[in-house]
Amino acid sequence: MPPLFQPFGFSHFVVILLSFAIVFLVYRSRDWHYRHQKIVLKIISWGGLSFFPIHFLGYFFVLQTFDIRYDLPILQICGITLACSSIFLLTKKAKLQEFTYNIILFWGVSAMLASFLTPALAEGFPHIYFWLFWLSHWAIVYILSYIFIVKPRNIDYQSLWQSVSTLIVFALIIYPFNLFTNSNYAFLVTKPAMIQFGVWGGIDFDQSPAYIFPALGVIIILFHLIYGTKLVLERAKS
Secondary structure, three states, rough: OOOOOOOOOHHHHHHHHHHHHHHHHHHHHHHHOOOOOOOOHHHHHHHHHHHHHHHHHHHHHOOOOOOOOOOOOHOHHHHHHHHHHHHHHHOOOOOHHHHHHHHHHHHHHHHHHHHHHHOOOOOOOOOHHHHHHHHHHHHHHHHHHHHHHHHOOOOOOOOOOOOOOHHHHHHHHHHHHHHHHOOOHOOOOOOOOHHHEEEOOOOOOOOOOOOHHHHHHHHHHHHHHHHHHHHHHHHHOO
């Protein structure tokens, strides 16, 4: 019987502390990152893109298992953030950079908060799935830290709503895929157990698809908090 992951247990707190340590180390070494941007950029961008084929090969040949319901990382918000981060660092097209940066900022920060506070993980330390989950998320934390500290961009209010509209389009595409494959990518069919919305006006907003509406409201509020924080940091630098 593999060990079960305990939310906010000892291993969970260690994971969160190490994540803060990664952000702090990138900030402390920002001058080094500035001086070595070319090589770091190539490692991060191509390493991020190579994660997906490595993931598939690892599941097929090392773990010898693959389930379409769980093992398509490109359909998870964190996987999309990773792909967009690589595209942002590689592309020279201003419009594509702007679009991917908005996804990275709003989706990425939100997904990292959700992943670390309510991780979709059943296996605990030292199970192989525990390490696969957290190592991939630590990599994303490092990449996000590099982009926001070393290669920051200014944003406007339109960026927020572009991210919201893109998220809605993504949900409209992925939701029927979830129903067809009996999967739950982006938590569109079943919400994390730790989140409770309750019953309003006789409607149970803890059940799908009703819970999507308060969840979208929470996301929009969170996006505004991210937007406000980004503006404060931009003004503090100027």
